[in-house]
Amino acid sequence: MFCSLRNFLHVNRRFPRHVSPSSSSSLSQIQSPLCFPLSSPSQSSFISCPFVWFTSFLCIIRYPFVTKSGTSTYSEDFDRDWIRKVVHNDLWDDPGLEKLFDLTLAPIWVPRVLVELKEDPKLAFKFFKWSMTRNGFKHSVESYCIVAHILFCARMYYDANSVLKEMVLSKADCDVFDVLWSTRNVCVPGFGVFDALFSVLIDLGMLEEAIQCFSKMKRFRVFPKTRSCNGLLHRFAKLGKTDDVKRFFKDMIGAGARPTVFTYNIMIDCMCKEGDVEAARGLFEEMKFRGLVPDTVTYNSMIDGFGKVGRLDDTVCFFEEMKDMCCEPDVITYNALINCFCKFGKLPIGLEFYREMKGNGLKPNVVSYSTLVDAFCKEGMMQQAIKFYVDMRRVGLVPNEYTYTSLIDANCKIGNLSDAFRLGNEMLQVGVEWNVVTYTALIDGLCDAERMKEAEELFGKMDTAGVIPNLASYNALIHGFVKAKNMDRALELLNELKGRGIKPDLLLYGTFIWGLCSLEKIEAAKVVMNEMKECGIKANSLIYTTLMDAYFKSGNPTEGLHLLDEMKELDIEVTVVTFCVLIDGLCKNKLVSKAVDYFNRISNDFGLQGNAAIFTAMIDGLCKDNQVEAATTLFEQMVQKGLVPDRTAYTSLMDGNFKQGNVLEALALRDKMAEIGMKLDLLAYTSLVWGLSHCNQLQKARSFLEEMIGEGIHPDEVLCISVLKKHYELGCIDEAVELQSYLMKHQLLTSDNDNALPNM
Incomplete structure (x- = not known):
């Protein structure tokens, strides 16, 4: 059977290109559209689709050499002129057409019809679309590929792309590229359709399939356009797949694609966002070596990338080069400069760039103002922050969540919660929703003010508002409870955090260790530290220092010194x-x-x-x-x-x-302290009064005691009684009585302490 089939497949591969409508015809006389020459880089051979040949063979067996007199057949009507007439005149009820779609092998006949109509692409596409409306009928991949070739050859690119997209989304079992390749000679050979398929896969987000398509195109020496390659690079970059970006860039260059300025802009921006600024610089130089001129986007990426890693001198160099190359800086350029200088504590220089931007006729946008508002807030310059906030509203710009949150956070940090919540309410009134950072700032402010009940209520509202608490939110609330010595509630929140799949970080573990140490629960703190190590988090110097301090304060210096040795062994600073x-x-x-x-x-x-x-x-x-x-x-x-x-x-x-x-x-x-303007505090005065008293310098002791009280520093009763006793011991009874009266007058002695003094 298979030998006979093979012999059949190798006999008369080429069919007549046209069948006369007046002549008797069998199904085998119609040109087969599904057998196309397939060339490879090394050779040209005639390869057929086995499934298509086999189904054609079955079709011949089913309708053996039908004649014009056979009333049950339709092949006498199935010729090019007939099908053109049917489609052109919308004769969709034609009996011959009905019989065609009644056949089990209708999906095999449809591609043949499409080929018959290829000289009139609009008719072919019309028939293709009408076929899709038939109940129970589904186009084969061959049909999609043939019509895509026809449309692309006719420069009906939009329709061709729609067909390719629909074909890909139909989730065909076979490899779409292979079928598209095997049907390529249905029209005058052209390879743009393969680039279109590559682009469609990218547009649909099917990036793995796009890579496979690219590999096959390379194998058959059909290269996609640089624009399409840029599309895939851009997709990978947006998804943060840096390794894929690098790999594909290398592949596209290896395949002979000529990178454009846009290509390098994608690559440079990707490297900068990864913090690999030296790789970005290498691409920047390579770009110029190829004769490509960097544009504003290129320079903006370089300025932003180097600025974010603190390479401020480099950012200025790129900025100056940009101007030397007659590449006009835009608002994005200045925003990047303002941001990086403000971020690294050089607010005055950031302000200079802001003024230069305005001087060049560029209008600052929301990002410009928000960056400066945030910088002023972080510097504690609230008046300036408010001024820029007012200015941005005056020029018609609406503050965004970043602007409001910066102001809210700054007010919370200085304990001005009323203004913080006023800004929060204003934010909601203008339609700007609170984000997780806004909630966290307010929760942190309430915790610092020891308003734990309100902080917890606000934390509970996050879920209701559809804002999912993050690690920082939990850190703020847990720190508040730890500071309030409510370790039980803090531990409950820790378990809740873990239940949400959030992993505690060094800060959170450090908070618990600090809280437990402050409660003298050193062993519990040690358990937390061990858990932290098991999670792969390395304790830092602050955590070791906190534990060491707790051990020393508990009278266990041996363990404190052991921690010091451990720090040196683990190379912790x-x-x-x-x-x-x-x-x-x-x-x-x-x-x-x-x-x-x-x-x-x-x-x-x-x-x-x-x-x-x-x-x-x-x-x-x-x-x-x-x-x-x-x-x-x-x-x-x-x-x-x-x-x-x-x-x-x-x-x-x-x-x-x-x-x-x-x-x-x-x-x-004491005199030296007075000379340098150093005021005495309670401990200093206590030391002076007690020391002079015990050295029998009662007059000087009394003088410093009165000076102390005059400064509004109240000595404790122990010191007062000690001085009085010394007076009695030295026989200065009158002075003692007078001093006792003085101290009673200033409410520094109580009647309960009368027994502590000698009876007179």
Whole structure:
């Protein structure tokens, strides 16, 4: 059977191109439209579609050599003139046509009819569309391909593209490209239809299929237009598929496509958005090497890309080159410059570009104003931010969610919640919906103001408004509950967050560790830290420092030092804050000698320079360990290094000298504080009054006590009783009685403390 079929397929492959309407004809006399020469890059051969040949063979068997006298046949009417007449005159009820579509093999006959009508593309397309209206009939892929070729050859490109799109969407089981290729000689060979198919696949978002189509086109040396390739590049870039962008760019160049300025603009923009600015620069230079002139879009991408990674000098160079090349900067150019300079703390330069833009006759848009409003807000310059906000409304621009959210966030951060909510309400009134950032800013503001009930209510409204809380939203609310020491609710929110499929980040874990440490639940904090490590999140210096501080404060310096060793093993930076916690913790745990050892190794072993806080912690520790001379030497070194001792350093050294009975040295320190305009606080006054009192300098002690009260700083009862007792001990009874009356008058002593004083 198969041998006979093969012999049949190889006999008389070419049929007469025309059948006379007056002659008897069999179905086998009609030209087969489904057998086309298929050429490859290496050879030209005649390849047929087996399925089509086989079905044609079956059709011949079913209607064997019908004659004109056979009333049950229709082949006598099936000729070119007849079918043209039927289609042209809309004779859709013609019996011959009815019989054609009654056949099981109608999908095989339709392509034949289309070929018969190929000389009149409009009639062919008319017949094709009418066929689709027949109940139960569905065009074969061959029909789609044939009519696409016919239409494309007739330059009916819109209709051809519609047919190709419909064919692709019909989800044909066979490979569309292969059938389109095998039917290519139905008209004068032309390859634009293959580029059209490639473009259709791209337009439909069928990018994998488009890549396969491109590969086959390359194999048969039918190359798509650069414009079509640009379309695929653009699609990949929009989806953020950088690897696919790079791969296809290389393939299209390898296939001989000549990249255009638009091609390079896509590539450069994609690289810049990925932060790979050096790759973007390479493409920029390659573009110029090919003789292509960068346009405004090119320069805008380069300026924006380099600006976002902080390469501000490069952005200015590109901007100047742009102007030298007579490429006029537009609003997008200036917006990119304003944004990058504001982002990296150079607001004055950003403002210069804003003024230059206006001076060049360009009108700032919403993005221009919003960027500057946000920059002023971040700098704490609220008046200027409001001024630009008012200006943008004055010129008819409607603030967007970014503008409003910047102002709302800034007001929340300075505790001005009433204005923040007023702006939020105004935002809704003008039809600008709150986004997740707006909600998060307001929630954070309420949490900072310890209005946790309102914060949680607002958080609950997010889902109702169709705004899904993100990690930042949860972070804000959880931080509020942790700060309020409501760890149970914070843990509930953590579980809710995980239930939504949101993974906690370093900030969230750090918040929990800080909260647990502040509640002295160090072991629980350690459990959280271990969970964080299991999730692949590496603890940073701040988290280690927080835990270290908690261990020192709990009287467990061994564990604190163990964390320091762990930081060094894991190559986690030991900062000056960490070192300050270390020195202070060791001193407070009476391990002053060990603190001195670490202090002396700060430069060589840790690569740090001691700051004022570290020196102060060491001075305080030495004084409390009665090493006043060493503390004084360290104080002098501190000054020599250009570090300014703070009130704590002075107070610690003053207190240490008093304990050693060095009254003159202590008072000299007090005089130095007054000389540099440093006011005494509660601790400093307490140290002075207590020290002078215990050194029997009662008159001076009384003087500083009155000065203290006059400054509005109230001594505690312990200090007051201590001074009174010293008066009694030294026999200064009258002064003691008078001082007691003075203290009672200022409500610094209560009757409950009478028993603490000697009976007179």
